[in-house]
Amino acid sequence: MRTEQKADNHRILVIDDSLSIHEDFRKILEPPKDSGSLDQARAALFGETPSLPTHEHYTLEFASQGQEGCGMVHSAYGAGHPYAMAFVDMRMPPGWDGLETIENLWYVDHDLEIVICTAYSDHPWDEVSRRIGETDKLLILMKPFNSIEVVQLAHSLTKKWNLTRSVKLQMEGFASCVSQRTTELQEASDRLQKNTASRIAETLKDQPHGDAAAAFHQKEEFLAIMSHEILVPMNELVSKVSLLFDSPLTPEQRSHATTIQRCAQDLLALHNDMHEFMAGRRVETLAEGRQ
Numbered sequence: 577m578r579t580e581q582k583a584d585n586h587r588i589l590v591i592d593d594s595l596s597i598h599e600d601f602r603k604i605l606e607p608p609k610d611s612g613s614l615d616q617a618r619a620a621l622f623g624e625t626p627s628l629p630t631h632e633h634y635t636l637e638f639a640s641q642g643q644e645g646c647g648m649v650h651s652a653y654g655a656g657h658p659y660a661m662a663f664v665d666m667r668m669p670p671g672w673d674g675l676e677t678i679e680n681l682w683y684v685d686h687d688l689e690i691v692i693c694t695a696y697s698d699h700p701w702d703e704v705s706r707r708i709g710e711t712d713k714l715l716i717l718m719k720p721f722n723s724i725e726v727v728q729l730a731h732s733l734t735k736k737w738n739l740t741r742s743v744k745l746q747m748e749g750f751a752s753c754v755s756q757r758t759t760e761l762q763e764a765s766d767r768l769q770k771n772t773a774s775r776i777a778e779t780l781k782d783q784p785h786g787d788a789a790a791a792f793h794q795k796e797e798f799l800a801i802m803s804h805e806i807l808v809p810m811n812e813l814v815s816k817v818s819l820l821f822d823s824p825l826t827p828e829q830r831s832h833a834t835t836i837q838r839c840a841q842d843l844l845a846l847h848n849d850m851h852e853f854m855a856g857r858r859v860e861t862l863a864e865g866r867q
Contacts, residue, residue, distance in 0.1 A: 585658070593641060675707050
């Protein structure tokens with residue numbers, strides 16, 4: 577999916593075989609087309625300042641069957657303008673029922689928030705749970721429903737979708753930063769190792785055998801520079817990942833953050849091992865110098 581979208585996503589899909597239900601959702605979630613002219617007339621007659629609407633401006637689209645709705649979700653997702661949520665009717669003869677529709681919708685777009693509109697007699701909840709599984713992306717709206725329930729669900733789930741997307745983009749940014757910094761550190765390490773080897777070879781060539789301690793000291797200086805280049809970005813990375821764990825992460829995002837944290841800790845452990853190795857080599861070199 578191309579993530580071209582930058583503004584908050586308020587795109588809602590209603591999948592229901594009843595055109596009257598389509599109209600009901602339109603009346604509840606779309607502002608009256610003449611509300612602007614009425615506000616202007618009120619201001620002209622009574623000197624009142626038009627007030628801003630108190631609800632979000634949603635973009636509504638409609639499908640009469642599950643197959644049609646799934647095709648619309650596929651097209652929107654592929655174009656980089658996905659729906660934030662969908663209201664799905666449980667019964668839509670003669671095509672897919674609500675559960676089959678939801679299974680196919682999530683196959684196309686797993687991030688889609690869904691409200692299933694159902695009556696008690698349609699499907700028992702244990703059947704819904706068994707087929708759909710445990711998820712935080714499905715809510716039930718029992719029939720008959722009122723406009724307040726619809727408005728609250730639309731507001732809450734579109735906001736949740738946008739927050740989830742924001743966290744996901746941050747995670748992708750962190751992952752890209754980690755990859756870039758890892759490449760840079762590897763390249764810097766390779767250069768330092770080559771330079772160190774070259775300097776040590778030149779030093780040993782020009783110095784007597786007893787001056788191995790001085791050559792080792794020069795090697796330590798190079799490794800100290802490399803140590804600094806590793807510690808500064810890695811400590812910053814560890815602190816940023818720690819902040820992520822205080823965000824509302826999904827299980828998948830939390831798993832990615834844990835992986836990043838583990839890789840950072842592994843690199844720090846490698847850094848510490850290197851210092852322990854160098855400390856041991858220092859002792860050996862000094863001992864050789866005394867002989």
